[in-house]
Amino acid sequence: MKYFETIHEKNSARLTALIAIILLVLLFVVGTTYMDPPEEYGVAVNFGTTDFGKGNVQPKKPVKSEPKEIDKPPQPEVSKAEPTASSETKEEVLTEDNSEAIAIKKQKEAEAKAKAIADAKAKAEADRIAKEKREQEEKKKKLDALIGGVSKSEGTETGSEGNDNKAGDKGQLDGNPYAPSYFGDKGSGTGGVGYGLGGRGKASFKKNIPDCQEEGRVVVEIHVNRSGNVIKAIPGKKGTTGGSCLFEAAKKTALSHKWPADSKAPVKQIGWVEVNFSLGQ
Incomplete structure (x- = not known):
């Protein structure tokens, strides 16, 4: 195998x-020069042990020199102050037995x-x-407003009666305690019949005889329209003493009532009719 095939490669x-x-x-013939010891570069400094000197003789060892005086900074003078009267008094106080004074101080702080604490408790209680x-x-005040001033009334009796939501005894001083109406005049009638319907004058009526032989009083609640007619009658209201067999006759008697018409009257005015029944009628 040839490495160089052409003349140029050879x-x-x-x-x-x-x-x-x-x-x-060239590396073996010329080479580089080496100095032992190597050359030093810079300024050579003379041997010495002080910052000053005189003469041409160079000592080989450090020379003996006089001791140098080192300037010390001036020290402040320390003067002994004589104890004053206040310091003596304080010292006397300190030398006294302070246990009693401390106890008194603690007692005052505790008091x-x-x-x-007592003042705070008293204030909180108040x-x-x-x-x-x-x-x-x-x-x-709320209760008084709720019951309509009952707490301010001058009566001695207790109780509550009426058709409102507030407690009290609704009605008039000269009214009938058995009447269901809480307004208007007392009213009166003949033939054992009384009535109450404020502001409507006198009424005409026809008394009905019951089917049973019983006597007593029947109070009937009546609802009257503007024309003066009784449109509803409810017997057996408060004050009734007769039996239920008298209710139908009392109701018919109440429905027979007729008052004068009044266009300014309430659409439904509530009143009462009291019918008394006795044996031998």
Whole structure:
């Protein structure tokens, strides 16, 4: 196997080998110079042990020199101050037995703390009592407003009667306690029949005889229209003392009532009719 096939490759190999041999010879012949010891560069400094000197004789060892005086900074003078009267007094106080004074101070602090706590408790209790009192007054006012001023009435009886949502005894002082109507005049009638319908004047009626032999009083609630006719009658209201067998006759008697017409009257005005029955009618 040939490495160099052409003339040019052969010439190039010869030339390369020749250059390599020449360089190798130059390295061994010329080379680099080396100094032992190597050269130093810079300024040479003379041997010495001080910053000053005189003469031409160079000592080989450090010379003996006089001791140098080192300037010390001036020290402040320390003067002993004589104890003053205040310091003597303080010293006397400190030398006294302070246990009693400390105990008195602690006692005063404890008393002040206890007094502050007591004052705070008293204030809190007073605030609580005042708050409860205000709440009771508010409740009383609300209750009074709810029952319509009953708490301010001057009566001695207790109880509540009426058709409203507030407690009290609805009606008039000169009214009939058995009447179902809470407004208008007292009213009256003949033949054992009484009635109450405020502002409507006198009424005409026809009394009906019951089928049973019983006596008593029947109170009938009546509803009257503007024409003066009774459009509804409910017997057996408060104040009734007769039996139920009298109710039908009392109802018919109430329905027979006729009042004068009034266009300004309520559409449905409520009143009452009281029918008394006795044996032998």
